[in-house]
Amino acid sequence: MSLDSHIEKVLWTQDQTLDRVTQLASQITRDFKSVPDPPLFVGVATGALFFFADLVRRIQLPLSVDLVRAQSYGSGTLSNGAPSISLDLKLDVKGKHVVLVEDIVDTGCTLSCLIAHLEAKGASSVSICAFLDKPSRRKVPIKLVGDGKFYKGFECPDYFVVGYGMDFAELYRNLPYIGVLKPEHYK
């Protein structure tokens, strides 16, 4: 059975996804052009990896990259509680302008944990770049650090979405667009 046949509904096609990534990268390039120190872009593994790679390669500025992982979700669509940091950054964030790159903000628990972590490590600002934002599910407000900004690709309706890095039970991350599975595949 093909991958596409598991999808009930496409929310954003591959072209729409990549066009929006290009727009976000242009906006970030403009906003950070006058910042004297190169910013540090931190991708949140695993889900953000595809978006992260596409985004940073479109930003026309010297920048550093690193990864972090905060585990909060179980194997399905339900969170298994407060996230904890299971992979820390390699680089020093003290005094850095950090942009945290996420595939999706849902309850906000993962991002809040990561922002607090970066602030405690002395980042001078923390901005967020999330491809999708699902504000209808928010439990924790997103508090930026310093003059950090919140960039978002699209507002996501209240579906459990897959593709472009986002998984259900560790599958479907390789789907090149974003969609919703047929009900029989959420099992």
Ligand SMILES: O=P(O)(O)OC[C@H]1O[C@H](OP(=O)(O)OP(=O)(O)O)[C@H](O)[C@@H]1O
């Ligand atoms: O706003 P929240 O409710 O915290 O949800 C968002 C987080 O959930 C997903 O990660 P997950 O923990 O499933 O790990 P993954 O990136 O490996 O899929 C997603 O990639 C975000 O990091």
Ligand code: HPA
């Ligand atoms: O809708 C979603 N899809 C995949 N992972 C997620 N993590 C939080 N929300 C989602």
